[in-house]
Structures are given as C-alpha cells and as structure tokens.
Amino acid sequence: MTAAIQCPTFKPTLRLGNNGQDVKELQKRLNQRFASIYTPSLEIDIDGDFGSQTETAVNYLQCLAFLPVTGISDAATWNFICDGVASLPVLKLNSKGNTVKAVQQALCGMPPALSSAYRGFYSGAIDGSFGSGTVQAVKDFQSFYSLKVDAVIGAGTWTALIKMDSHRDRCYSTYYGGC
Structure with a gap:
C-alpha cells in the first residue's frame, strides 16, 4: 500500500469530460x-475518456483515501495515486479538520469478526477534533490490528484504515451501489 507507483511528471487536474493521453495515464x-489496495474486481477501462466510469473510480479512491470526494483528479488525488499512504497527513492528538472527521466516521464502523453488539472503535462526536476519545479509538484500532499502539495515524495505521472492511464496503456501496 505504501509503495510508490511510477507516475508522469506532469499531473494535470482532470475531470468529467476531459479526454486524451493524460486521462489514459x-x-x-x-x-x-x-490493485495495491486489493480492491476486488475493480478495474476501469483505459480509453482516454474521463466519463462516468472514471469519475466514479476517482470518487471511490478519494473516499478510500479519506480525501475530499469531488470526482476531480486534483493534486491530492494524484499524490495518493502515486505515493499511496505516504501522501496522507500524520494525525495525532490535537489534529483538526475534515480528515480527522472522516477517520472518526470510519472508526465508528464495526470491525470484522466482532459481534453485532459491538459499535465500533469510536463512539464520540464526529467533530474533526483529535481529542482523548479519538486517541483511545485509534489505540484500540491499532491494538486490534496488531499495529504499533501510539495513537498516531501514520503509514501503517493509514494502510489498515483504508483496508478496513467496513470503510471499504461503505465507500464501495456509496459509489458503486449495492450492499
């Protein structure tokens, strides 16, 4: 997941309606x-047309990567495509913002292999503030996934969050439909 992908030097902002070699790239x-995220059965056509299929794939990737979901391949999206979790911010106590909010939401989801009575790792306010409740939720998440327990969301924790079934399933069903 953290492996870099060889990308073109020029990474233009691309959106619905664009076409050509940059879109193919x-x-x-x-x-x-x-493929690096192990997203089953998801491969888009390489046809150079930024149509609805490509827009949906960009939305899905942005959701997986805890980026703002715009359907536009902007600098942050290209950075994640090319550099993986190394492009994501390190989050820790007192971090604030929409990325923290998205992580809090993901940590509310039920982890795999636990009973339906389990409500998730986080039950506090989805407020975008990395406070004591988020610290504990991240520690619990890290412990559950046998990661270094330090309450810091770095590369290893980002990878586990992105691959977490409940997060991946929510992103998939939001942008591709189904359960």
Whole structure:
C-alpha cells in the first residue's frame, strides 16, 4: 500500500469530460493503485475518456483515501495515486479538520469478526477534533490490528484504515451501489 507507483511528471487536474493521453495515464495509475489496495474486481477501462466510469473510480479512491470526494483528479488525488499512504497527513492528538472527521466516521464502523453488539472503535462526536476519545479509538484500532499502539495515524495505521472492511464496503456501496 505504501509503495510508490511510477507516475508522469506532469499531473494535470482532470475531470468529467476531459479526454486524451493524460486521462489514459490517470486510468492506468488508478488501476495500479486499486490493485495495491486489493480492491476486488475493480478495474476501469483505459480509453482516454474521463466519463462516468472514471469519475466514479476517482470518487471511490478519494473516499478510500479519506480525501475530499469531488470526482476531480486534483493534486491530492494524484499524490495518493502515486505515493499511496505516504501522501496522507500524520494525525495525532490535537489534529483538526475534515480528515480527522472522516477517520472518526470510519472508526465508528464495526470491525470484522466482532459481534453485532459491538459499535465500533469510536463512539464520540464526529467533530474533526483529535481529542482523548479519538486517541483511545485509534489505540484500540491499532491494538486490534496488531499495529504499533501510539495513537498516531501514520503509514501503517493509514494502510489498515483504508483496508478496513467496513470503510471499504461503505465507500464501495456509496459509489458503486449495492450492499
């Protein structure tokens, strides 16, 4: 997941309606990043047309990576495509913002192999503030996934969060439909 993908030097902002070689490069790299995340059965056509299929794939990737979901392949999206979790911010006590909010939401989800009575790692306010409740939730998450327990969301914890079934399933069903 943290492995870099060879990307073009020029990474233009691309959106619905764009077409050409830059879009083909994006589509190819999206497929490579999806493969590195072990996203089953997800491969988009490399046709150079930024149509609805590519837009949906960009939305899905942005959701997986805890990025703002815009459907536009902007600098942050390219950075994640090319550099994986190394492009994501390190989050810790007193971090604030929408990325923290997205992590809090993901940590509310039920982890795999636990009873339905379990409510998730986090039960506090989804407020974008990395306070004591988020610290404890991250520690519990790290312990559950046999990660270094330090309450810091770095590369290893990002990888586990992105691959967490409940997060991946929520992103998939949001952008591809189904249960």
